Amino acid sequence: QVQLKESGPGLVQPSQTLSLTCTVSGLSLTSNSVSWIRQPPGKGLEWMGVIWSNGGTDYNSAIKSRLSISRDTSKSQVFLKMNSLQTEDTAMYFCARLYDGTYYYYFDYWGQGVMVTVSS
Amino acid sequence: ETVMTQSPTSMSTSIGERVTLNCKASQSVGINVDWYQQTPGQSPKLLIYGASNRHTGVPDRFTGSGFGRDFTLTISNVEAEDLAVYYCLQYGSIPYTFGAGTKLELK
Numbered sequence: 001q002v003q004l005k006e007s008g009p010g011l012v013q014p015s016q017t018l019s020l021t022c023t024v025s026g027l028s029l030t031s032n033s034v035s036w037i038r039q040p041p042g043k044g045l046e047w048m049g050v051i052w053s054n055g056g057t058d059y060n061s062a063i064k065s066r067l068s069i070s071r072d073t074s075k076s077q078v079f080l081k082m083n084s085l086q087t088e089d090t091a092m093y094f095c096a097r098l099y100d101g102t103y104y105y106y107f108d109y110w111g112q113g114v115m116v117t118v119s120s
Numbered sequence: 121e122t123v124m125t126q127s128p129t130s131m132s133t134s135i136g137e138r139v140t141l142n143c144k145a146s147q148s149v150g151i152n153v154d155w156y157q158q159t160p161g162q163s164p165k166l167l168i169y170g171a172s173n174r175h176t177g178v179p180d181r182f183t184g185s186g187f188g189r190d191f192t193l194t195i196s197n198v199e200a201e202d203l204a205v206y207y208c209l210q211y212g213s214i215p216y217t218f219g220a221g222t223k224l225e226l227k
Binding site for chain 1: 121152154156163164165166169170173175207209211214215216217218219220221
């Protein structure tokens with residue numbers, strides 16, 4: 001079955017770089033797109049960006065200058081790197097499969113999320 | 121950026137009632153709207169895609185409708201397991217944007 005699992009450090013110091021990994025099983029990254037979505041404690045969801053099945057990327061303009069999404073298809077892994085972290089980047093970070101069909105797009109498979117706290 | 125405004129922010133209901141949640145886009149997004157349900161400590165779960173299509177396994181008491189700027193999610197015969205936060209998402213233009221959510225609580 002399809003599974004996504006996020007991993008990475010739980011604590012990052014302010015101004016440092018966050019590196020997260022999303023390990024995917026049950027589907028191929030060469031034919032599936034994956035997004036990163038985050039959720040600050042007690043708040044709503046924010047779409048961060050996507051790596052498309054063709055390897056192209058799109059980012060949320062609000063964080064585009066700090067964010068990079070890449071992948072290793074041989075390892076079925078998607079990576080998130082975000083620099084210059086501040087306390088407001090404290091959040092649960094989810095990866096999710098983005099179904100991008102002819103007529104509809106949706107996030108149908110989600111990881112459990114990884115909590116990242118930005119603090120000194 | 122397309123802003124999605126959900127109303128109400130929270131709603132109290134009783135088991136067996138019918139509730140309607142609203143989502144309004146700042147510009148037309150056609151039918152490019154999904155609805156997600158999130159219970160505490162869990163990842164969001166897809167309910168509705170393309171404004172009105174029920175995802176596999178979603179009970180038929182969940183109904184989505186709308187086009188353009190105005191969208192609704194109706195839950196008929198609310199069950200205890202439906203008490204959650206509901207988010208709309210537009211994918212008509214990048215950045216994809218979520219509404220702030222509607223929390224459905226027990227009266």
